Amino acid sequence: MTDRHGTAPPARRLSLPGLWLVCGLLLPTASLADSHDCRHVQVTDADSGRPLAGIEDLVYHPPSDTLILSVHDRWGDADEDPNALMGLFGLALESLVAGGPATARRIAGPADRSMRPHGMSLAEREAGVWRLLVIDHRFYREEQRDGQPGTILQEYDVTGDGALAPLRQFGHAGLCPANDLDWDGGDRLIVTLDRANCGGFWRFLELARGQQRGRVVLVDLEAQTLTDLLTDLAFPNGIALDPASEGQFFLTESRAARLSRFSLDLDAEPSKGMSSETLQTVELPGAPDNLAFDADGMLLVALHPDVTDFGLYSMRVWGYESSATRIVRLSGTAPEAEVETILDDPDGALVSGATSVIQAGDHYVAGAAFDEGLVVCDLQ
Template sequence: MVAGVLCVLLAGFALKTMRDAGQFRSIAPHAPGKCKPVSGMPGAEDLTFHPSGEYAYVSSHDRRAAMAAGAPVRGDIYRYSLSGDTPPVLLTGSFQGTFQPHGISLYVGPTGAQTLFVVNHLPGHRNTIERFEVGSDGLLVHRATREGPELVSPNDVVAVDAERFYVTNDHGNPPGFWQTLEDYLQLGQGNVLYFDGQHFKKVIEGTTYANGINRSHDGATVYLAQAVGRTLDSYSRDVATGALTLRHSLALDTGPDNIELDAEGNLWVAAHPKLLDFAAYAGDTTGKARAPAQVLRLSGTDADMKVTEVFLDDGQQTSGTATAAVFGKRMLLGPVFEKDFLDCELP
């Protein structure tokens, strides 16, 4: 009798997990225009445009190669020109030490000076936020390393000025068994940190896979994507203290990843419509597994926010897309593991 009840409970839990992960969803691929693959920057998990739209910064790390080697593999930051007349430019060749970049954020000051913040993963579950300035030659000059025990599992970062930023911890535990348990039991143990120029402090707690983070152009609103929670949350930001107050939580029928804004302030969110497919794809050392990729455009604010699905692929054209960066009629799609990212046309 007890065994039968346990079997029913386990079956119910499995079905709920599959439903929550979007496994029963049908995928009908569509794209707004032609997409071309861009090589030379594998694992382009995060991309962001310079406000001019002339180029984008690309965070590249060949995670498949690292898995195969069982050891850290060097990643780098590149500059990708939209004109297409120059090859990608390596910007972090002078940076010393282990460099496995993840999320990035660009801050452009009133004078045009550029600061780039980069999440960096080190051996032994150490993590840092690296601060770079763009030199007169366009290359990145390392200026500071921000590190602390609060950086448990950092994923994405968003700058509010040349010194201060927010960073997401997608889990409350470092990689391993307990982190996996967080995901499958949908435990809210992640958080968001604020670095005030001197110290880290928690400003959001209890998140279920806090993933992408960004801010409105005026800096008054911070947007947070919770992948397992399947929400896009809008927070009012206290400019003086960095404190965040939840204003609205939008339920999404997908697992949102990174968030980018276009010039008009619309949000572009890359997402994983089948989270268990993505988990299998992420853990596949052969590179044969595929996971669907999705892009949403969100316009408006709070309860009036409108969601439009702009791109959906079954994993054949691209797989596991983490970022959709848009400027004008160009959309760059950055995958977590693929060798190429996509440069797409918008109507």
């Protein structure tokens, strides 16, 4: 197995763990034995034949049996590589699980690379009516350019064959650090802002010092407003509305290695003040990234076993050509919740630093913000 540069992944290295990792050694952890058969699948662009790198997030559209991929080749973008691919791509599930390389087609995002999608959410607004909402960092790590917001939320109608038609849009300078979002297809949604600073030196300093300055905000697409819900969070990352409990949502905090459930009245009037309550918290065997619900209503979470290692890998520091991946399934959120390990990949042999995992049909599918392709695991 080789990495995206065509070289074999090196042996794992010892790195200096952060304080949260030292504390994490004292926490109960799950068995790290893989419980599913997993494999790496190369995914290529139908137009150019080039491999897709940086599939940071993904959703599954059942009517068309299609995966919608959020693709941003960050390394290529940083190098101003004209071949860097980014945008939304559609991939037939049948093609992915067939056993060989899979081909995806671009379904949103112009060829000039101005679309840099990140977290996204797919909702069935009513029977047969599907809506997709995507975070688009069109001006990467810029709050605004020429008076235009650097980050926007773009809503799409998803047709029966998986095609996209743009609908509403919301832009705000404060959305620049947006990471993930969730909604029910209506006017209001919740968004994680993983840090306070968008880019440059102050962003670097905030992350290097491990400051807890992340937020969760409420966005109203109809009123075009943004309201703070939670503040002072430890790099809030994945967020998901609880389909079994109206007014409740789950949130991961990467630096705190925890998952929490909150209650919130999404119908409340923001001008009268919004309040939320922490209901439960569970500590996880790694730094959580995005999360999603499986067909049984259980949470799937992509974890970074060593967040320092992942950070050095993401910055392409010499000697860190790969990063570990851990994918788990939670049977609940109480402290005694069972944690099933779907994939434990300490060398990043199948995928380096997976950031998202979902269930699609009879398979778990995971993508990564920097590595190429996808990982497919068969349900037992």
